[in-house]
Amino acid sequence: xxxxxxxxxxxxxxxxxxxxxxxxxxxxxxxxxxxxxxxxxxxxxxxxxxxxxxxxxxxxxxxxxxxxxxxxxxxxxxxxxxxxxxxxxxxxxxxxxxxxxxxxxxxxxxxxxxxxxxxxxxxxxxxxxxxxxxxxxxxxxxxxxxxxxxxxxxxxxxxxxxxxxxxxxxxxxxxxxxxxxxxxxxxxxxxxxxxxxxxxxxxxxxxxxxxxxxxxxxxxxxxxxxxxxxxxxxxxxxxxxxxxxxxxxxxxxxxxxxxxxxxxxxxxxxxxxxxxxxxxxxxxxxxxxxxxxxxxxxxxxxxxxxxxxxxxxxxxxxxxxxxxxxxxxxxxxxxxxxxxxxxxxxxxxxxxxxxxxxxxxxxxxxxxxxxxxxxxxxxxxxxxxxxxxxxxxxxxxxxxxxxxxxxxxxxxxxxxxxxxxxxxxxxxxxxxxxxxxxxxxxxxxxxxxxxxxxxxxxxxxxxxxxxxxxxxxxxxxxxxxxxxxxxxxxxxxxxxxxxxxxxxxxxxxxxxxxxxxxxxxxxxxxxxxxxxxxxxxxxxxxxxxxxxxxxxxxxxxxxxxxxxxxxxxxxxxxxxxxxxxxxxxxxxxxxxxxxxxxxxxxxxxxxxxxxxxxxxxxxxxxxxxxxxxxxxxxxxxxxxxxxxxxxxx
Numbered sequence: 001x002x003x004x005x006x007x008x009x010x011x012x013x014x015x016x017x018x019x020x021x022x023x024x025x026x027x028x029x030x031x032x033x034x035x036x037x038x039x040x041x042x043x044x045x046x047x048x049x050x051x052x053x054x055x056x057x058x059x060x061x062x063x064x065x066x067x068x069x070x071x072x073x074x075x076x077x078x079x080x081x082x083x084x085x086x087x088x089x090x091x092x093x094x095x096x097x098x099x100x101x102x103x104x105x106x107x108x109x110x111x112x113x114x115x116x117x118x119x120x121x122x123x124x125x126x127x128x129x130x131x132x133x134x135x136x137x138x139x140x141x142x143x144x145x146x147x148x149x150x151x152x153x154x155x156x157x158x159x160x161x162x163x164x165x166x167x168x169x170x171x172x173x174x175x176x177x178x179x180x181x182x183x184x185x186x187x188x189x190x191x192x193x194x195x196x197x198x199x200x201x202x203x204x205x206x207x208x209x210x211x212x213x214x215x216x217x218x219x220x221x222x223x224x225x226x227x228x229x230x231x232x233x234x235x236x237x238x239x240x241x242x243x244x245x246x247x248x249x250x251x252x253x254x255x256x257x258x259x260x261x262x263x264x265x266x267x268x269x270x271x272x273x274x275x276x277x278x279x280x281x282x283x284x285x286x287x288x289x290x291x292x293x294x295x296x297x298x299x300x301x302x303x304x305x306x307x308x309x310x311x312x313x314x315x316x317x318x319x320x321x322x323x324x325x326x327x328x329x330x331x332x333x334x335x336x337x338x339x340x341x342x343x344x345x346x347x348x349x350x351x352x353x354x355x356x357x358x359x360x361x362x363x364x365x366x367x368x369x370x371x372x373x374x375x376x377x378x379x380x381x382x383x384x385x386x387x388x389x390x391x392x393x394x395x396x397x398x399x400x401x402x403x404x405x406x407x408x409x410x411x412x413x414x415x416x417x418x419x420x421x422x423x424x425x426x427x428x429x430x431x432x433x434x435x436x437x438x439x440x441x442x443x444x445x446x447x448x449x450x451x452x453x454x455x456x457x458x459x460x461x462x463x464x465x466x467x468x469x470x471x472x473x474x475x476x477x478x479x480x481x482x483x484x485x486x487x488x489x490x491x492x493x494x495x496x497x498x499x500x501x502x503x504x505x506x507x508x509x510x511x512x513x514x515x516x517x518x519x520x521x522x523x524x525x526x527x528x529x530x531x532x533x534x535x536x537x538x539x540x541x542x543x544x545x546x547x548x549x550x551x552x553x554x555x556x557x558x559x560x561x562x563x564x565x566x567x568x569x570x571x572x573x574x575x576x577x578x579x580x581x582x583x584x585x586x587x588x589x590x591x592x593x594x595x596x597x598x599x600x601x602x603x604x605x606x607x608x609x610x611x612x613x614x615x616x617x618x619x620x621x622x623x624x625x626x627x628x629x630x631x632x633x634x635x636x637x638x639x640x641x642x643x644x645x646x647x648x649x
Contacts, residue, residue, distance in 0.1 A: 051293075054248060181326055404440060486514060
């Protein structure tokens with residue numbers, strides 16, 4: 001336990017990194033193995049469907065030697081330029097105190113670009129940054145719905161390669177696996193997570209071993225590394241070749257996880273696992289599939305991955321592929337939970353139920369509401385699309401949208417955080433967009449074939465986040481406009497000689513320098529005060545986590561009043577009773593007789609408001625259905641007093 005004193009000034013001395021410390025090769029190996037299970041599940045299962053989609057009728061290209069070499073070249077250089085150059089070399093440098101992910105990137109940018117006054121040109125630029133980050137986060141939710149569906153479905157489809165008898169059972173088996181996956185989430189993934197790394201290591205060994213014999217028989221396929229084959233592919237196929245980029249994008253789905261999980265493992269283990277295991281295994285499998293297509297032609301196109309497996313090993317391959325698909329799905333589900341927690345802490349989402357499933361593993365959480373949404377959405381997608389090739393059309397848009405958002409936010413980081421010159425930032429990000437925009441445009445042709453799904457889901461989540469943020473800002477502005485300075489309240493209370501009752505009142509408030517409305521209502525209606533009154537404000541900082549020593553600031557006012565400001569990162573969940581016990585080290589003794597006072601607003605339509613009616617009604621709906629603060633702040637229900645007020649917006 002850290003016993004350092006809290007900071008006395010306004011600046012918080014946050015720790016620089018939250019990633020594990022690597023003390024030697026043993027730690028590097030252990031963390032790299034963990035990275036295989038946590039980070040590389042999605043991109044590691046892409047060989048199940050990526051190359052197949054490039055040749056599968058009616059949209060794929062013909063099974064010609066030039067096309068096979070061209071597609072393999074595109075896959076190789078896509079993995080090299082997008083994964084290695086962009087994410088492993090550049091983007092992972094843009095960490096927020098050691099953590100990554102689009103919300104961490106957004107807070108990094110906005111923390112270094114303070115919000116200008118409303119109505120100014122700078123305010124509009126600041127708003128564009130926030131909008132980009134939120135839409136990218138919304139698309140990640142959409143990706144979290146599609147990944148489990150397509151990964152598990154494509155793995156189970158291996159059964160019909162063995163015999164067509166299994167074809168009617170593919171969808172029911174997929175639904176059952178997904179149902180089981182989501183139902184076990186409430187138990188936590190800490191225990192299961194220990195076997196994720198070894199299982200994914202086995203998976204990468206298997207896919208590498210499957211590809212080697214085909215490459216051995218046709219070593220000439222390795223010439224596809226030459227980028228001239230990609231150029232020749234576009235020359236030969238014209239527009240059709242360009243549209244194939246919509247299928248090639250499937251080879252690097254899940255790349256965003258490299259950046260998002262950086263805080264759990266550190267950048268070095270992720271880079272090491274990629275270069276020593278993941279990248280070589282992926283290339284061996286993709287090139288093996290290409291060699292098999294050259295050898296056997298169109299007959300293996302419906303499923304070249306499983307066609308690599310000897311007949312006797314087909315069922316074990318399906319089993320390990322299904323396990324890998326479940327692991328890939330788990331990573332996206334856990335990522336959605338973390339993203340929801342971050343959105344709540346940053347004020348972009350109503351309070352949801354957050355259950356910590358492990359006392360040892362940091363960040364192991366379960367969000368029942370998000371879990372239910374994902375479960376229903378995944379099963380609905382499987383039932384609606386029925387084949388992984390149909391789902392593939394919906395996948396690329398979500399992936400590319402998030403990637404392009406990351407590129408634009410990285411531009412802001414290079415300018416505002418790293419201090420690069422304009423031409424340097426434009427050159428770097430321009431190169432990223434020169435790769436990603438063609439991929440995105442190629443996927444827009446699939447809008448009528450399923451690509452509208454992630455866009456619709458992303459737009460829905462984006463709208464919810466924007467409306468919630470807007471509504472909370474309007475409410476806070478109204479509170480600020482009518483706030484009474486705490487000094488005036490204390491002077492009035494002393495003058496009136498209000499009756500003081502035994503015990504401690506903890507008043508939750510968003511106002512650091514004013515009198516909480518709930519306290520005013522308490523005095524107005526009950527005309528009493530507790531012997532000790534604690535004005536508690538929870539602040540979410542633009543960093544992932546706040547060290548415990550800098551968690552709390554305690555200021556004694558007078559007449560038994562204390563002001564407490566608690567600082568949390570956007571990846572942390574506040575626990576008020578634990579916070580108050582920690583604050584006792586700094587002179588605040590709350591005792592056992594504690595009552596918690598919360599405000600609850602009843603929202604009414606303000607006739608003078610210029611906001612559209614649908615925004616007001618949507619915000620009111622979200623507010624009514626948000627989880628009570630009692631649960632969110634871990635308050636004992638039998639010690640909570642809620643006082644309501646009507647507020648017009």
